[in-house]
Amino acid sequence: MTAIHIDETAKFQEEAAFLGQDDAQIYTCLHAPLQTPAGALVMCSSAHAELQENYRSEVLLARLLATRGLAALRFHYRGFGHSDGDGSDATFQSMRADTLAAIEQVQAATGAARVALLGVRLGALIAASAAHELDDAPLVLWQPVADPARYFRDATRARRVHRLRSDASGGSSGGSLAEELGRGEPADVLGYPLHRALYETLARRTLAQELGPRPRPILLVQMSPRPQLDPEHARLVEALERSGAPVDVKLVSAEPAWWFARGVTRTPPAVSRAIADWVVARLGGEQP
Amino acid sequence: MTTPESLTARAEQPVYFEAGGETVFGIFTRPERAPKGIAVILLQGADYITALNRNRLWVRLARRLAARGYHVLRLDYHGVGESTGVVDYFELERPFTEDVEAAVAWIRRQGINSFAIVGVCFGASTALSCGGRIEGVRAIVACAHPVHHLEMLQELGTVGYLRRILQTEGVNGVLARSRRMKSYRTFLAGRLKSARRGAGAGRSRRVSPLLVAQLARVVDLQIPTMFVYGTEDGYHERFEAAREGALGDVLDRANGTVEVTLLEGPMHELTALGVQDAFMALAESWLGRHLEPSPPDVATGVLAVGGRRR
Numbered sequence: 001m002t003a004i005h006i007d008e009t010a011k012f013q014e015e016a017a018f019l020g021q022d023d024a025q026i027y028t029c030l031h032a033p034l035q036t037p038a039g040a041l042v043m044c045s046s047a048h049a050e051l052q053e054n055y056r057s058e059v060l061l062a063r064l065l066a067t068r069g070l071a072a073l074r075f076h077y078r079g080f081g082h083s084d085g086d087g088s089d090a091t092f093q094s095m096r097a098d099t100l101a102a103i104e105q106v107q108a109a110t111g112a113a114r115v116a117l118l119g120v121r122l123g124a125l126i127a128a129s130a131a132h133e134l135d136d137a138p139l140v141l142w143q144p145v146a147d148p149a150r151y152f153r154d155a156t157r158a159r160r161v162h163r164l165r166s167d168a169s170g171g172s173s174g175g176s177l178a179e180e181l182g183r184g185e186p187a188d189v190l191g192y193p194l195h196r197a198l199y200e201t202l203a204r205r206t207l208a209q210e211l212g213p214r215p216r217p218i219l220l221v222q223m224s225p226r227p228q229l230d231p232e233h234a235r236l237v238e239a240l241e242r243s244g245a246p247v248d249v250k251l252v253s254a255e256p257a258w259w260f261a262r263g264v265t266r267t268p269p270a271v272s273r274a275i276a277d278w279v280v281a282r283l284g285g286e287q288p
Numbered sequence: 289m290t291t292p293e294s295l296t297a298r299a300e301q302p303v304y305f306e307a308g309g310e311t312v313f314g315i316f317t318r319p320e321r322a323p324k325g326i327a328v329i330l331l332q333g334a335d336y337i338t339a340l341n342r343n344r345l346w347v348r349l350a351r352r353l354a355a356r357g358y359h360v361l362r363l364d365y366h367g368v369g370e371s372t373g374v375v376d377y378f379e380l381e382r383p384f385t386e387d388v389e390a391a392v393a394w395i396r397r398q399g400i401n402s403f404a405i406v407g408v409c410f411g412a413s414t415a416l417s418c419g420g421r422i423e424g425v426r427a428i429v430a431c432a433h434p435v436h437h438l439e440m441l442q443e444l445g446t447v448g449y450l451r452r453i454l455q456t457e458g459v460n461g462v463l464a465r466s467r468r469m470k471s472y473r474t475f476l477a478g479r480l481k482s483a484r485r486g487a488g489a490g491r492s493r494r495v496s497p498l499l500v501a502q503l504a505r506v507v508d509l510q511i512p513t514m515f516v517y518g519t520e521d522g523y524h525e526r527f528e529a530a531r532e533g534a535l536g537d538v539l540d541r542a543n544g545t546v547e548v549t550l551l552e553g554p555m556h557e558l559t560a561l562g563v564q565d566a567f568m569a570l571a572e573s574w575l576g577r578h579l580e581p582s583p584p585d586v587a588t589g590v591l592a593v594g595g596r597r598r
Contacts, residue, residue: 001300001301001302003303005304005313005372007311007372014304016304016313023297023298025296025298027302029302051340052338052340052342055338055340055369056369080344081340081347082297082300082315082339083297084296084297084298162559186561188560188561191343191554191557191558192343193561
């Protein structure tokens with residue numbers, strides 16, 4: 001079943017729906033202009049706390065794109081958000097498959113010939129991998145996780161800090177994620193379960209590998225209090241430029257706290273504007 | 289055919305409805321068999337938390353309750369998640385009753401006129417407020433309800449509080465909120481006074497007049513209500529201290545319709561998987577006890593239950 005909300009003033013509509021069959025459905029929300037869109041962006045969110053933290057920012061970006069003549073499809077991977085499944089079933093492959101289903105959906109629903117992809121944090125790896133199915137699709141990497149091992153290290157650090165802050169005893173052990181997952185239990189990171197299947201299917205991947213050698217237009221957005229690229233992002237940009245990919249970089253001053261955010265880390269509007277400008281320039285959207 | 293423990297998205301329907309000039313987004317879960325004719329509304333805390341709640345707690349609870357025959361609505365408050373609008377700031381004493389009243393109106397149009405409301409922190413305040421205003425509310429679960437709105441600020445600390453205002457509203461926003469700044473100065477003065485008194489001074493009897501009024505109304509209507517606190521929050525201690533004051537007078541005349549339950553762990557922010565599971569089991573069994581004729585007994589990990597002033 002679907003639900004439709006039309007914003008007559010801003011001239012766009014939103015269609016929320018569950019996609020798929022039986023008990024393996026994924027939640028999707030298509031934001032589209034009232035006229036035929038010039039192209040479409042499929043948005044691959046991150047996971048765990050980062051899905052919640054960046055939720056509103058992604059909704060606002062999708063609305064902004066819809067007002068500028070492009071469709072945007074947001075969706076939740078199986079095992080996350082409003083979608084079916086349990087987190088223990090989620091893997092890199094299932095998240096990639098859900099992304100491909102979302103791409104098919106946006107093409108079928110809008111008739112958009114050109115589709116771009118956006119990946120937030122961990123979602124950047126998924127988007128980069130799925131982009132191979134779309135020839136030269138433009139790709140936006142929003143504060144991308146270049147190395148999942150670092151993502152998991154950050155998660156471990158986050159729960160240590162949380163324990164120190166709260167002197168909490170419940171749920172969070174002080175060991176490494178690998179040790180904990182080896183015992184067959186999900187690791188509890190501030191009330192979010194990290195499961196072995198996702199850990200193992202991500203652990204040995206890197207964003208550079210998933211991007212592959214094929215050049216495509218890329219925008220890398222980094223939110224940081226520092227005015228230069230983080231080392232991992234700088235290395236990634238260098239590698240991409242060596243491979244001939246045209247990479248644009250947008251630095252925005254902000255201090256994201258993905259695991260600890262309590263509504264205080266709001267994405268600056270400059271991020272949404274930069275992404276929208278870049279995608280519109282590549283897909284041909286226009287002001288209604 | 290056995291009854292599943294939990295339904296899936298197959299039983300769910302995204303919905304939009306109008307509330308106070310904004311469009312509120314929600315997901316409505318329908319039971320597949322033996323509907324009880326009761327809708328449970330799930331209300332998360334403040335801080336721009338969406339209808340997922342932490343670790344999709346609301347998704348999991350909605351699907352479990354629907355398997356037991358309840359209709360369930362989870363929603364994004366206006367200005368949050370997929371709803372439209374802007375939230376200037378969340379304040380415990382300004383609950384989002386308009387969003388819930390609009391949700392109830394939408395559910396009534398589906399032919400359901402009995403309700404239970406489950407809320408956490410800010411959502412608990414909203415639940416209690418709605419309990420006394422909306423006809424047909426039959427049970428309320430209020431989790432980690434601060435007894436005074438300044439408790440939410442105390443959890444953040446002074447620096448955290450000021451940082452929050454500056455980041456969300458800027459300097460102009462701070463200056464424009466003179467009422468709130470006055471309130472915060474009072475709070476700081478109170479903390480200083482407590483510190484001067486030494487250990488034990490934290491057991492303040494301070495209680496929000498709004499909470500007392502909300503609870504009095506719910507008690508008068510004899511709506512079964514359960515307060516749930518976590519051992520790691522500090523809110524429970526302050527709730528117990530507040531019983532010595534005006535809150536206790538209301539609880540005394542509740543005649544058993546108000547219960548207080550303590551769960552092991554951090555109930556306020558639900559930052560442990562164990563407390564999430566314990567809360568789901570508790571909510572399911574307590575609602576069953578109060579809304580169903582013959583409820584099953586579910587182990588919940590409950591540490592203490594009490595209804596009267598100590």
